[in-house]
Amino acid sequence: MELKTNEKHRRGLHPDEFADTIYDITPELLEVWKIKVLICDIDNTLVPYDVPSADETLVEHLKNIEKSGVKIAFVSNNNKERVDFFNEPFGFFANEKSGKPFGKGIRRCIKHFNVDKKNIVLVGDQLFTDVLGAHGAGIKAILVSPIKEKENAFFKIKRMAERPFLKYFKRKRMKEFK
Numbered sequence: 360m361e362l363k364t365n366e367k368h369r370r371g372l373h374p375d376e377f378a379d380t381i382y383d384i385t386p387e388l389l390e391v392w393k394i395k396v397l398i399c400d401i402d403n404t405l406v407p408y409d410v411p412s413a414d415e416t417l418v419e420h421l422k423n424i425e426k427s428g429v430k431i432a433f434v435s436n437n438n439k440e441r442v443d444f445f446n447e448p449f450g451f452f453a454n455e456k457s458g459k460p461f462g463k464g465i466r467r468c469i470k471h472f473n474v475d476k477k478n479i480v481l482v483g484d485q486l487f488t489d490v491l492g493a494h495g496a497g498i499k500a501i502l503v504s505p506i507k508e509k510e511n512a513f514f515k516i517k518r519m520a521e522r523p524f525l526k527y528f529k530r531k532r533m534k535e536f537k
């Protein structure tokens with residue numbers, strides 16, 4: 360995987376990089392990318408919507424990243440109860456009801472860590488909230504494949520709306536690395 364280490368990030372809905380899961384984002388890669396702060400969406404990025412807490416593997420993975428010197432934060436549009444409970448084994452900086460794609464929660468995070476924006480990346484599963492929100496706040500975004508869909512019409516429509524953009528971005532990505 361490639362992620363530009365300079366100031367520039369892509370705009371709008373266009374992810375700076377794609378990953379299958381959070382486990383593809385390793386301390387080694389973060390070091391290569393010069394990332395100092397990793398901002399994670401929770402629902403469908405780290406765990407499915409209906410799973411309240413991280414399993415051992417996920418706790419270990421995120422703690423390994425933290426041990427490597429990268430600060431981690433959770434920025435979720437979900438409520439305080441969900442975010443606090445999920446954050447219990449971690450104790451990371453967390454922002455609930457973050458209002459993505461608007462930058463409020465993400466900006467709060469950037470301010471908290473006081474790190475250059477080029478060294479911060481957000482990982483999320485949605486183009487219209489996570490990727491758009493990250494770029495609006497001036498940081499890079501990695502799109503992961505959603506773990507499990509919430510089975511309702513609203514989410515189905517959202518995913519359908521994402522599809523043509525994703526197809527275009529992924530095709531472009533393939534060309535760039537030929």
Ligand SMILES: [Mg+2]
Nearest residue numbers: 400402403484
């Ligand atoms: Mg999500």
